Amino acid sequence: MPLSIISLLSFFLAAQPVFAQDASSSEDLASPTPISRSRVTSSSISTASVSVATPSGPQTVVLDYGSVLVTSIVGGSVVGGPRNDSTAAPSSASASPSSQSTSSGSLVAITGTNGNSNATATAGSRPRPSNTRPCNGHAELCNRKLSNVTMVVAHNSPFVVPHNAASNQVYPVLNQLEDGIRGLQFETHYPNATAGLSLCHTSCDLLDAGTLESYLTTVRGWLDTHPYEVIAIIMGNDNRVPPATYIEPFQNAGMLQYLYTPPKPNATLEDWPTLAQMILLNKRVVVMLDYLANQTEVPWLLDEFSYQWETPFSPTDPAFPCTAQRPSNQDDEVSRNKMYMANHNLNIDVELLGQSILIPAYTLLDEINAVSGNGSLGRNVDNCTAMWGRPPNWLLVDYYNFGNFNGSVFQAAADANGVSYNRNDCCGSAVASAAADTDIHKLAVSVFAAILSGCLLMF
Ligand SMILES: *[C@@H]1O[C@H](CO)[C@@H](O)[C@H](O)[C@H]1NC(C)=O
Ligand SMILES: *[C@@H]1O[C@H](CO)[C@@H](O)[C@H](O)[C@H]1NC(C)=O
Ligand SMILES: *[C@@H]1O[C@H](CO)[C@@H](O)[C@H](O)[C@H]1NC(C)=O
Ligand SMILES: *[C@@H]1O[C@H](CO)[C@@H](O)[C@H](O)[C@H]1NC(C)=O
Ligand SMILES: *[C@@H]1O[C@H](CO)[C@@H](O)[C@H](O)[C@H]1NC(C)=O
Ligand SMILES: *[C@@H]1O[C@H](CO)[C@@H](O)[C@H](O)[C@H]1NC(C)=O
Ligand SMILES: *[C@@H]1O[C@H](CO)[C@@H](O)[C@H](O)[C@H]1NC(C)=O
Ligand SMILES: *[C@@H]1O[C@H](CO)[C@@H](O)[C@H](O)[C@H]1NC(C)=O
Ligand SMILES: *[C@@H]1O[C@H](CO)[C@@H](O)[C@H](O)[C@H]1NC(C)=O
Numbered sequence: 214m215p216l217s218i219i220s221l222l223s224f225f226l227a228a229q230p231v232f233a234q235d236a237s238s239s240e241d242l243a244s245p246t247p248i249s250r251s252r253v254t255s256s257s258i259s260t261a262s263v264s265v266a267t268p269s270g271p272q273t274v275v276l277d278y279g280s281v282l283v284t285s286i287v288g289g290s291v292v293g294g295p296r297n298d299s300t301a302a303p304s305s306a307s308a309s310p311s312s313q314s315t316s317s318g319s320l321v322a323i324t325g326t327n328g329n330s331n332a333t334a335t336a337g338s339r340p341r342p343s344n345t346r347p348c349n350g351h352a353e354l355c356n357r358k359l360s361n362v363t364m365v366v367a368h369n370s371p372f373v374v375p376h377n378a379a380s381n382q383v384y385p386v387l388n389q390l391e392d393g394i395r396g397l398q399f400e401t402h403y404p405n406a407t408a409g410l411s412l413c414h415t416s417c418d419l420l421d422a423g424t425l426e427s428y429l430t431t432v433r434g435w436l437d438t439h440p441y442e443v444i445a446i447i448m449g450n451d452n453r454v455p456p457a458t459y460i461e462p463f464q465n466a467g468m469l470q471y472l473y474t475p476p477k478p479n480a481t482l483e484d485w486p487t488l489a490q491m492i493l494l495n496k497r498v499v500v501m502l503d504y505l506a507n508q509t510e511v512p513w514l515l516d517e518f519s520y521q522w523e524t525p526f527s528p529t530d531p532a533f534p535c536t537a538q539r540p541s542n543q544d545d546e547v548s549r550n551k552m553y554m555a556n557h558n559l560n561i562d563v564e565l566l567g568q569s570i571l572i573p574a575y576t577l578l579d580e581i582n583a584v585s586g587n588g589s590l591g592r593n594v595d596n597c598t599a600m601w602g603r604p605p606n607w608l609l610v611d612y613y614n615f616g617n618f619n620g621s622v623f624q625a626a627a628d629a630n631g632v633s634y635n636r637n638d639c640c641g642s643a644v645a646s647a648a649a650d651t652d653i654h655k656l657a658v659s660v661f662a663a664i665l666s667g668c669l670l671m672f
Contacts, residue, residue: 363605394613396554399412436471473498620639
């Protein structure tokens, strides 16, 4: 390995963040007022009124909650009844091992897990080197700061229980990641000490998707075999537990090694590293918590609203205004200089088992998740760009596989990034087996470092 590569690597590796922050979590805890609410209980389901504004008039939505089938919103009414069918579960993805061959004939040519890299970094002939190794799917993104990339976020990523109205996605997290989801958002609950941090929607009685640790273990396995991918995990601390509660599940899942801590608190757009830097450091996961983070105690558990803001949460308004809702009352000038997330999931608010819950407006997904048109994700990105001078970093969606075509949410992100999207890639693609590829990361990263340092030396 040439000296330049070693020094480049050690430069990145030495850049370990050191800081302390007195995170004050005096956040606005209020969630937006739902526009309306219907009452639907498991024992007495008849008709309840709900009004939901939709971009194209009254809609019929079939909602599925366990033994309860709710056929809802016909001209402003929710109609429901006991379940009477046995609709097939969404077909689960077939798992097949991916081909992961590694040929390292020369230092600068490699066929790795996610694509091809070719570059010429030999001094002498001095050809202009270029990196063709994709970072998060596109070589163009490697030298962009994390704060300068638009990625799709799976809203409530773990909530994939078939026939449960409290679900938000069809495909489980491995499919999500394979298909291009790079933000994983979800609620965490702490029902009791035995269960520990759990993935529940509104309440563990409504939907319990297991432990945080088990979910993170799955994600960590994917990161092991996908060394060029950078993701964010954005969590809700629904029971407002102390931040140290999060250490154990991340540790037991083997995730700590991958966690990135920004070099200073309240990082602005300028302060974030490029995807390539995060990949070289192998610190490829940013973890944020909405409430009660304290980076003095747990440095990698970022206080979300010190680093990014969000448009209205759990929106029930299909106009999707791109206003900053959380943190509340933040100066626009501060907001302009921070990452932000567009919440682009349209909800209707119902009451199930005595719990008020927002559930996705299923039948509108083809419009909501579309590239263009009223209420679409693409339009929301355009509106946000017009308002804030740059597209959102995170596009949060329900049921990402639906849209005006399968994968249209990724097209919207690709458009925002100015890169191309292969429409045949989505969705529910075969999940790579967690094959033993222990050295892939080392090899891949050293080659990648060679390419980048070659670039640095040449320019
Ligand atoms: C099942 O319920 C739906 C709507 O609730 C109804 O239209 C349909 O006729 C029912 N089917 C049977 C077999 O009862
Ligand atoms: C890399 O170079 C090899 C040999 O020149 C060539 O066969 C291959 O197609 C190139 N791959 C890419 C992605 O450019
Ligand atoms: C990233 O920077 C490019 C070039 O300035 C810009 O066109 C794009 O909108 C930016 N994207 C984000 C998410 O900031
Ligand atoms: C703890 O919570 C879990 C999830 O709600 C539940 O299944 C379990 O029965 C609870 N255990 C105790 C001891 O309360
Ligand atoms: C954060 O943690 C530090 C160290 O435990 C503590 O001194 C400080 O009071 C905490 N801050 C808040 C806001 O809880
Ligand atoms: C970070 O931002 C939060 C508000 O988002 C503020 O309360 C806090 O003082 C800031 N911390 C530093 C160190 O600037
Ligand atoms: C975007 O802006 C237009 C024009 O102001 C508005 O009609 C629309 O509702 C906004 N949002 C979306 C998602 O289309
Ligand atoms: C979008 O909404 C506006 C106002 O609500 C309407 O005039 C227009 O026809 C709609 N466009 C489409 C394509 O539905
Ligand atoms: C997308 O994929 C799902 C299955 O995952 C399918 O039911 C749906 O009809 C597809 N098409 C669109 C336009 O979303």
